[in-house]
Amino acid sequence: MIEIVVTLIAVLEAAGLVVLWLLLVRARRDLEELQRRVDTRQSLMNGGREAVKTVWGAASLLRKKGFRGAVLTSIEDLAGWAQVERPDLAQLTSAGHVAIAFSDIEGSTALNERLGDRAWVKLLGRHERLVGKFVTAHGGHIVKSQGDGFMIAFAEAEQAVRCGLDVQDALGDSAGSLGRERVRVRIGIHMGRSVRRGDDLFGRNVAMAARVAGQADGGEVLLSAEVRDAVADEPGIAVTGAREVELKGFHGAHHLYTVERVR
Known part of the structure; x- marks a missing residue:
C-alpha cells in the first residue's frame, strides 16, 4: 500500500x-x-x-x-558641405595628390525662372547624366552633387582637365545640348596634397577649388597654378589665357589659367 x-x-x-x-x-x-x-x-x-x-x-x-x-545650390554650398564631411579621398592616389573640380550652370536662377520648375528639373537630370558619363570615362568620382552643382575628385590633374574639356565640348556641340536648351557651365579645378579625413588641409584645398570655379565664366575650364603646372606638357591640352585675381579667404593675388583642347 x-x-x-x-x-x-x-x-x-x-x-x-x-x-x-x-x-x-x-x-x-x-x-x-x-x-x-x-x-x-x-x-x-x-x-x-x-x-x-x-x-x-x-x-x-x-x-x-x-x-x-x-533645388538650387551653389559651389559655395558644396564646398561648405565638404569641409564639414571631409570624405577620405587620399585613397585615389598613393602620392596623396587629389585634383578637385567644381562645376555649375551659369545663370541657373534666371534659366530656372524662364523654364519653370518642371522643365528645370528635367534639364538637371540630363545635365547630371552628361557630367556623370564623362566623370566615369576619366576615372573620377562625384563626391557630392546638388541641383546644378558638382564636386568631383580625380587622382590626376590631367584626368580632371580632360573631363572638363569633354563636358564643355559636349555642351558646345549641337548634339550635346540639354534638350532644347543651351546651357553654359563653368568649371574650376585645383589640386592639393594629403587630402584626408580630419585634416584641415582638405578644407583649404576644397575652398580653393571652389574659389577657382567661382571665377570661371560659362564655357570655361579654369585652372589654378598647381593644375596648370601639372598639365603644361600634356599633349592635346593648351593653356590659352591667364588672369590675376583675389580669392576670398586667401591672401594675396592668385594666377588662374584658361585651358582648351588642341585640335
Whole structure:
C-alpha cells in the first residue's frame, strides 16, 4: 500500500514538473511576442518621427525658399558641405595628390525662372547624366552633387582637365545640348596634397577649388597654378589665357589659367 502511495506521489510530482515546464515555455513565448510587438511599435514610432521631421523640414525649406530655392545650390554650398564631411579621398592616389573640380550652370536662377520648375528639373537630370558619363570615362568620382552643382575628385590633374574639356565640348556641340536648351557651365579645378579625413588641409584645398570655379565664366575650364603646372606638357591640352585675381579667404593675388583642347 505504501509503495502504491509513493508511486502515485512520484507520478503527480512528475506531472507537476511537466505542467510547470509547459507553463514556462508558454510564458517565454508570450514574453518574446510582447517584446517583438514593443520593438515593432518603437520602430514605427521612430520611423514615423523621422518621416515627420523630414516632411516638416522639406515643407519649411519650401516655405522659406520656394521650390526653386530648394533645388538650387551653389559651389559655395558644396564646398561648405565638404569641409564639414571631409570624405577620405587620399585613397585615389598613393602620392596623396587629389585634383578637385567644381562645376555649375551659369545663370541657373534666371534659366530656372524662364523654364519653370518642371522643365528645370528635367534639364538637371540630363545635365547630371552628361557630367556623370564623362566623370566615369576619366576615372573620377562625384563626391557630392546638388541641383546644378558638382564636386568631383580625380587622382590626376590631367584626368580632371580632360573631363572638363569633354563636358564643355559636349555642351558646345549641337548634339550635346540639354534638350532644347543651351546651357553654359563653368568649371574650376585645383589640386592639393594629403587630402584626408580630419585634416584641415582638405578644407583649404576644397575652398580653393571652389574659389577657382567661382571665377570661371560659362564655357570655361579654369585652372589654378598647381593644375596648370601639372598639365603644361600634356599633349592635346593648351593653356590659352591667364588672369590675376583675389580669392576670398586667401591672401594675396592668385594666377588662374584658361585651358582648351588642341585640335
